[in-house]
Amino acid sequence: MKSKEFFSALDAMAAERGLTQEEILADFSEAMTIGLRKMFGEGRGVRVELDPKKSTIKCVAYRVVVDTDDVEDWEREVSLTEALETNPKAKAGDVMEEEVNPKDLGRVAAIAMKQFMNQKNRERTREAAMTEINARADQIITARITRSDRDAYHLEIPGSSIEGILNTRAQIPGQAHRVGDFIKVYVNPSYDDRRGEIYVTRSTPQFVKALFDLEVPELGRGEVEVKAIAREAGYRTKLCVTSDVPGVDPIGACVGNKGSRIQSVLSELGGEKIDLIPWSDEPLEFIAAALSPSPVISVEAIDGENRARVIVPNDKLSLAIGKGGMNVRLAAKLTGWKIDVLSEEKAAQLASGQS
Numbered sequence: 299m300k301s302k303e304f305f306s307a308l309d310a311m312a313a314e315r316g317l318t319q320e321e322i323l324a325d326f327s328e329a330m331t332i333g334l335r336k337m338f339g340e341g342r343g344v345r346v347e348l349d350p351k352k353s354t355i356k357c358v359a360y361r362v363v364v365d366t367d368d369v370e371d372w373e374r375e376v377s378l379t380e381a382l383e384t385n386p387k388a389k390a391g392d393v394m395e396e397e398v399n400p401k402d403l404g405r406v407a408a409i410a411m412k413q414f415m416n417q418k419n420r421e422r423t424r425e426a427a428m429t430e431i432n433a434r435a436d437q438i439i440t441a442r443i444t445r446s447d448r449d450a451y452h453l454e455i456p457g458s459s460i461e462g463i464l465n466t467r468a469q470i471p472g473q474a475h476r477v478g479d480f481i482k483v484y485v486n487p488s489y490d491d492r493r494g495e496i497y498v499t500r501s502t503p504q505f506v507k508a509l510f511d512l513e514v515p516e517l518g519r520g521e522v523e524v525k526a527i528a529r530e531a532g533y534r535t536k537l538c539v540t541s542d543v544p545g546v547d548p549i550g551a552c553v554g555n556k557g558s559r560i561q562s563v564l565s566e567l568g569g570e571k572i573d574l575i576p577w578s579d580e581p582l583e584f585i586a587a588a589l590s591p592s593p594v595i596s597v598e599a600i601d602g603e604n605r606a607r608v609i610v611p612n613d614k615l616s617l618a619i620g621k622g623g624m625n626v627r628l629a630a631k632l633t634g635w636k637i638d639v640l641s642e643e644k645a646a647q648l649a650s651g652q653s
Contacts, residue, residue: 305348364376471531473532484498522539523542537552
């Protein structure tokens, strides 16, 4: 069968989907193969030949000639008696071909072909999306809000055909944005191929770390390292940093000249507080530092448990614990220790056996 229109349509489809001619020909050849098997049976031998230079389409179904009339597999085999009716020179072992006009494939075959092509397109879209996401994953990008609804902001990502989704739980509590605003978001390596969407976030600890990566060159050069981070979005983040480079102050590097670097991060986070914690490989020292901004009198490890008892000045107990227990909770996340905070007075009472 000859059809210039068919190959012109394939070329248009290839251009629309960003495919080469070879890719679209391979896809359609596989689709027509599926269509032929729907028509003749799943076990039937079939072959499709598409020649764009000659604008020809050839579809063939074939069976092997067997020297018996008791054929068990009619999809793959044909009896010699039947084959001789078509070809007087037929013999056992020959392949008997039947050319099929593509127009005769029928509705069931056409539906199967359409489903295959749509599935192939979804697979390629997903592959392209995942390649793009992997290139952007774990990074900060600036995206424009195109619309909002009750559950999410919808974002236009520069240089991408994929929509970004910033849902409610991924937002910073208390912050609101408007359509048209440009906002920084952190890209998660997750993709909804049914909707063609990338999920982004502003609420994870990694978002804050990535903001510091943008502001602090020493982090990118490896002169300063983030050892641990704990966050309750919209309220407080504790970031533990260290440096093995002589002369480099990791806290000072993150703060910047006159606080310029940390202020850039804080302005992105709104009213969220940030505690910069110096790393110590001595757990009790690290725990004391992690309870910042509260001063600490002493830290004692409880034998047999990954737990520490911390004593703070009487008037600093509420500061050490934090509103709703947030400060001590974040310190525990940061250090990996369970932390019991006591006032100096309460500790003295316990030591003397008083309640």
